[in-house]
Amino acid sequence: MGALTLHILTLFFLQARSVFANVDLFSTLYTNNSDAWLSSSGEFAFGFRQLNGTSTSLFTLAVWYDKIPDKTIVWSAEKEDNNPAEAPAGSHVELSSQGLTLRSPLGESLWTTGQEYGDVSSGAMLDNGNFVLVNTSSTIVWESFKFPTDTLLPNQSLELDGKLTSRFTESNYTKGRFQLYFQEKEGHDVLMLSPLAWPSEYRYNSYLNIDTPAGSTSSRLVFDQSGNIYVETTNRDEWGSGSCGYNSICSIQNQRPTCNCPDGYSFVDPSNEFGGCQPNSAQLLCGADMEGTTQARPEELYELLISREINFPLGDYERIQPCSQQDCQRSCLHDCMCSAAVFGYPTCWKKRLPLINGRVEKGPTLVFIKTRVSPLTAFTKNEDQAKPILWGSLIGSLVVNSILLATVILLILLKPKRILQVAPASLLETNLHSFTYQVLQHATQNFSEELGRGACGIVYKGQLEAHSSNVVAVKRLDRLGQEQEKEFKAELSAIAKTCHKNLVQLIGFCDEGIHRLLVYEYMSNGTLADFIFGQTKPIWSDRIRLALGIASGLVYLHEECENPIIHCDIKPQNILIGKDSTAKISDFGLAKLLLSDQSRTNTMIRGTKGYVAPEWFKNVPVTVKVDVHSFGVMLLEIICCRRSVIPMESGEEEKAILMDWAYDCYTEGRVDALVENDKEALADIGRLQKWVMIAIWCIQENPEMRPTMGMVKQLLEGFVEVPNPPSPYYSN
Known part of the structure; x- marks a missing residue:
């Protein structure tokens, strides 16, 4: 497996010189000779290199160390899918005023630096390994350093929109299984290293994260001339819950974030200003504040503290427009869910807790922070009139409460003891939004x-x-x-x-x-059923990517959740496809949770005919293996692009039940029949064979014979060899 390398040179590495070994316009290199464009020192060369050593007649454009025996490649021209731009023998690259263009022997364009880099006057292979294109003013308009492949050189940076992807093997320059990249996380960019779900672009959970200090965000990864590698940071343009925590106000002082609490709030932890703020009064509860105070108005229970030059620009749950300042205040006071309101004529934005992205912001807006008025303060004006009534009520209530207390104690002593059940956590304790009908x-x-x-x-x-x-x-x-x-x-x-x-x-x-x-x-792109059962058969690589994504989702449900979840109804209709063509498991209406000490559960028959596992019909406890069975059926459907059970014409009855037909094709050595004329799948016959075998393991009648979804995922990715499966039926 290829390694993601950063070529660190010796301490006596020559300083990069700005001497251009010029490449004139209309200069051309061909694959059938060993010509190359060299840097002035001869350290680096730009030209054609054979892919996969000398075993093929395919070439790619590359930059390599030219003074060492291995001729190590440090850059290669890539297509949009991160794979090398392949050129057959007889191809050539030409430098024109439009940039570099790689052409096939028939003159077809295979790769180009792009039309936006027009007015090129010359090119140059620099001594630091950077191949550049310059205009008449000697300004660099394109450079290989801006498009790294699997290597960073000294004086080269990885920008926020760049990524390093390992090669598949030392001699195979197709994309491999690891990627270094920046990704936005909690409002700022973090440098991450993740394995890839090869051959797709999907990234598994990262096992290296390089975060930035509070109040700053990544700008690029730098590999300097001295061999130091570091993430360069800049001050953050936008602050909020990421820097100062919830319910906080963030400002920048001396190029560092400073956190404060709004009026009516104080720090959760006084020793940690980045830990967020909490209300000084109790939480506002709908309905609870009015109990026993039928004559109290919201204006007597709450007050609005007015703040200027701050803002909470995100997280509003309601917007009122047009609205006056008085209407905005009144609306928040009378809405038990409203904790703050931001008013900027003619709009009122109402916020609920927690308040997010608070910041110092000059402008005409006003912020109303809702706080509870002390009950004693609220009714001080009626204190004198209420004293006789209060004393009478107090004495009466003491007598009544004493009788009630004695009665309750007597009932408790006489009542048989039983174990109390603790109620489950309220659904409102989750982060879900509660909508009205x-x-x-x-x-x-x-x-x-x-x-x-x-x-x-x-x-x-x-x-x-x-x-x-x-x-x-x-x-x-x-x-x-x-x-x-x-x-x-x-x-x-x-x-x-x-x-x-x-x-x-x-x-x-x-x-x-x-x-x-x-x-x-x-989900804008419909269901997996729409995708694989449509008029046109989707390409093999897309089916591979979707199957791997579904497997990843099931591994998460079965093995990575706090309590394992059995979906119970895995089928193509319950797999939705997002706008980025990502497969997403949906419809948890039949989900069954397993407690931490459980591995199986009793439940009524669930699922859809054609996908349900045999154990559903045997009145025995079911496990996560029922999802494995359903996934196996669906995997065969993804491979073959047909439903698991379909009526067939006379003479083709053997194909009616997909599971039976697939096993017959496997045992008879003709799995190619399952994909008919799918050229891309047939070109990947090794994977096709293995995936059919994996599906057969998944649909074994005996659930103990089926692999876990974690093992299924490893088998699909090729990390574990697939053993020959037995017949899925009558196994013991």
């Missing part, structure tokens, strides 16, 4: 545009007016019996604590009266 009814235009139907309900398309995820999918549960209530709680509890690239994100829910709804991120 009216809001979702409005967002879906009274549930008019249907996206799909399932066993648990109907999914509608909706659009939220004041939310970070504007277009959403709203699942309306259509049965309200006791079993349906369990389904709702299961789905909500299962997804609320999950977070993975290959799981559909649950944004919020509605639990109001008889209404039970779930709000998901909207």
Whole structure:
């Protein structure tokens, strides 16, 4: 496996000279000779190198060390998929005023530096390993250093939009299994090193993170002339919960962030100003503040502290426009969910806790911070009139309470003891957004545009007016019996604590009266069923990427969640495809959670015909292996681009049941029949053979014979050899 290398030179490395070994316009290099454009010192060369050593007739454009025997390549021309630009024998590269162009023997353009780099006057191979194109003013308009492949050289930087990807092997320059890159995390860029789900671009969890100090963000990775490697940082343009924590106000003083709390708030930890702030008064609870104070108005219970030159620009849950300052204040006072409001004529933005991205910001806006008024302060004006009544009430209540207390104690002593059950955590303790039914009814235009139907309900398309995820999918549960209530709680509890690239994100829910709804991120590209069962067969590489993504999502559910989750209904209709063509597992309406000390559970038959595992029909406890079985069936469908059970014409009955046909094809040595004329799949016959074998292992009748999803993923990726599978039926 190729290594991701940073070539660190010796301490006596020559200082990079700015002497250009000029390459004139219309200069040309061909693959069939050993010519190259050299740097003035002869250290580096630019030209053609054979791919995979001398075993092929394919070449690529490259920069290499020319004074060492190995001629180590430090840069190569790449296509958009990070693989080398391959050129057959007889190709050539030419320098013109439009830049460099690599052409095939027939004159076809195979790679170019791009038309935006016009007016080129010459090129040069510099002594630091950078090949540059310059204009008539000797200004560099293109350079290889800006497009690194798998190597950084001294004096070279990795910019925020760049990445280093390892080669597959030492002699194979196709993209490999590791990548160094910048990724935005909590509002700033972090340098990460991750393994790749080869051959796709999907990154697994990183095992190296280089973060930046509070108040700053990454700008580039620098490899300097002395051999030092470091992340260069700049001051952050935007601050908030990332630097100062929630409910804080961030400002920059002496090029460092300074955190303060707004009026009515204080630091959670006085010794840590970056730890966030908390309200000085108790949390505001809808309805609870009015109990026993029927004559109290919100204006008597709360007050609004006015602050200037600060702002909370993100996280508003409601916007009122047009609105006056008085209307904005009144709306926040009378809304028990409102903790602050920002007013800038003619708009009022209402915020709930926690307040995020607070910052010092000069401008005409006003911020109203809502705090509770002390009960004694609120009613001081009525204190004198209330004294006789209070004393009478106090004496009466003491007598009544004494009688009640004695009664309760007597009942407790006489009542048989039993073990108390601790109630589960409230759903409101999650980070999900709680929507009213009216809001979702409005967002879906009274549930008019249907996206799909399932066993648990109907999914509608909706659009939220004041939310970070504007277009959403709203699942309306259509049965309200006791079993349906369990389904709702299961789905909500299962997804609320999950977070993975290959799981559909649950944004919020509605639990109001008889209404039970779930709000998901909207998947713009339909389902996996639409993708693989459509008119046109999708390309093999896309099917590979989707299958690996689904496997990653199931590994997360089974092995990486706090409590393992059995999905119970894995099928193509429950795999959605996002705008970036990422496969995401959806529909947790049938999900079943396993407690930390469980490995199996008893439940009623769940799932969809054609995908359910045999143990569902045997009245035995089920495990995560039921999902493995369903995945195996779906993997065969992805491979073959056909449904698991279809009616066949006379003479083709053997193909009707996909699982049977696939096993027959495997045992008879004709797996190519499963993909018919799919040239790309047939060109990858080794993987095709192995994946069919993996699917057969997954659909074994005996669940103990099936691999875990973690093992399935390793088998799919080629990290573990696939043993020959037995017949999936009648195994003991």
